[in-house]
Amino acid sequence: MFRSLFGATKYGFSRPDYLTDIRKLGSPAQPWRAAVFIRQYSPPTHIKESAVPNESGTMAEVKQTMMKRLGLEPGYQPLPKSREHLLKYQPKLADLPPRAMQDSFTSAIIPLSTDRVLQDKYVTYLGNVRMGRLLEDMDMFAAWCCHKHLAVPQLPADVHLPYTFVTILVDRIDFTSTVAKGTEDIRLSGHVSWVGTSSMEVVVWLEQKQDGSYKKLTRALFLMAARNATNSAAAPVNPIQPANEEEIKILAGGMDRKRQRQIICAQSIFKVEPNDPEQTLMYELYKRTTPTDTMELNKRILPPNSRWMSDSYQMSTVPSFPENRNHHNRVFGGFLMRTALEISWAAAFLYCKTRPKLEHIADISFEKPVSVDSFIKMTAYVVYTKLNYMQIMTVAEVIDTSSGGDRNQTTNTFYYTFSAPDTVTEVLPRSYHETMWYIQGRRKFQYSMGLN
Incomplete structure (x- = not known):
């Protein structure tokens, strides 16, 4: 399935997931390492070299700039400034002119080479960059690309601007072997690559300046929703009119990704039963962990060099504060992504007893908004392992303080x-419930590694 979806292009950009069929093979010292697919990270030449001003x-x-466009001011107010007066300026879809992808292409810098205060915020104790901080920036930058795409002539x-933008999901993210340093500038660039009636797909690249030139770090796809001024209903966005043949291919890729997301969602292990090979795997797991010399009910045995999933998790309860809010007084999606990544990294570290390397982030969906006065429970489970890889599933829940945590709500x-x-x-896994997590984690691992 995976290989049939992707095909090479002149710019390495028209594949539905912007992949290039380059394999990263294991070193002679580690021939057992699985081959993985590496993404093509650079923006297409025709967009990057367009005449449209693109430095932000x-x-x-x-x-x-975004706060100014939205009419927001610094400083926390428990009751946000009303934006209801902007509803009358909400345009109709017919009033919005088409836009090319190069119209929304832009770039921005995280000036780590000159801002020492900023360095303290981004650096790890080894001198590298905290990847969670970069996820926060990528989420905000995706919203900025939506601003650049939007054109309302009658306003x-x-x-x-009578709009708000919220993150619906983040598509699969891969990382190159380049280690991001905490003292060198990082550049974000991106543009809107597909639109629906009120949704926009944004591709974001991340690069760092090393030895005088920018090295590729990662690339991600954000699916954003346009909402009206009060975030109470969907709002229309400008359609895309491709500027050339390459943009036509990119737009077609966006349609393919939409269909693929719908298929994956419909086939979730939490919605439909496991397929035949997975059911065979479940039986094999049962046989491996069930003693043959007794018929005692629910007795399980742990094979050598293995651990139960129920003993392989880390948990943290995080209070949110106004500092973590977005432009609409809800918890910023980037904050949730950073917090989840950091607890997941801790779980992986404690599981393998050495510093792990982040290889992939699978699709992240934002199911429900989170209030800024919430307690957020993050639980990171090791749900699947393969050779030297660990698949972590991290669940974010808002704690229901009135019930003492008995009616928590999963948000991500x-x-x-x-x-x-x-x-x-x-x-x-030791229970059927954990086995479903194991199967889901295996699916995510295989998808991320290009093995299905």
Whole structure:
């Protein structure tokens, strides 16, 4: 299925997932490492070299510009400033002119080479960059690309933008072997690559300046929703009119990705029963963990060099504060992504007992908004292992304080793939519920590694 979806192009960009069929093979010292697919990270030449002004300054300036366009001011107010007066300026779809992809292409800098205060916020104790911080920036930058795409000719010049933008999901993210340093500038670039009636897909690249040139770090797809000024209903966005043949291919790829997301969602292990090979795997797991010399009910045995899934998790309860809010007084999606990544990294570290490397982030969906006064429970489970890889499933829940946590509400589920220098202990499920997590984690791992 995976290989049939992707085909090479001149720019390495028209594949539905912007992949190039380059395999990263194991070294002679580690011939057992699975082959993985590496993404093509660079923006297409025709967009990057367009005449459209595309430099947006620093990420701090991007944030300020977005707040100004939306009519927001710094400083927390428990009751946000009303934006109901902007509803009358909401345009109709017919009033919005088509836009080319190059119209929304832009870039911004995280100035780590010159801002020492910023360095403290981004650096790890080894001097590398905290990847969770970069996820926060990529989420905000995706919203900025939506601003760049939107053009409302009939909006008076002195009226603020009658829109809000929220993240629906983040598509699969792969990372190159380049290690991001905490003292060098990082550049974000991206553009809107597909639109529906009120949704926009945004591709975001991340690069860092090393040895005088920018090195590729990662590339991600964000699916954003356009909402009206009060975030109470969907709002239309400008359609895309491709500027050339390459943009036509990119747009077609966006349609393919939409269909693929619908298929994956419909086939979720939490919605339909496992397929035949998976049911065979479940029986094999049962046989491996059930003693043959007794008929005692529910007795399970742990094979050598393995651990139960129920003993392989880490949990953290995080209070949210106004500092973590977005432009609409809800918890910023980037904050949730950063927090989930960091607890997942800790779970992987403690499982394999050495520093793991983040290889992939599977699709992240945002099911429900989170209030800024919430307690957020993050639980990171090791749900699948293969050779030197660990698949982590992290569940984010908002704690219902009135019930003492008995009626928590799940808001997000995250899937991360980490690698260790050596083969890791195998994780195994002990209950049927855990077996479903195991199957789901295996699916995410195979999808991320290009094995299905």
